[in-house]
Amino acid sequence: MPGVVLGWDMGAALAMAEALRISPRAAVEFLPVIEAVMVRKLNERMAGQDD
Structure with a gap:
């Protein structure tokens, strides 16, 4: 849906957590x-x- 955030790329978020x-x-x-x-x-x- 244009103009709406649905969520994060959890694979990328978990990879970043691992890197940190x-x-x-x-x-x-x-x-x-x-x-x-x-x-x-x-x-x-x-x-x-x-608005």
């Missing part, structure tokens, strides 16, 4: 929560700019 030496268990636990907030906030911000 973040525990894979922690990344799998926290990334979905962080992603959900980020997606919601970005979509709210983009919707507000269209």
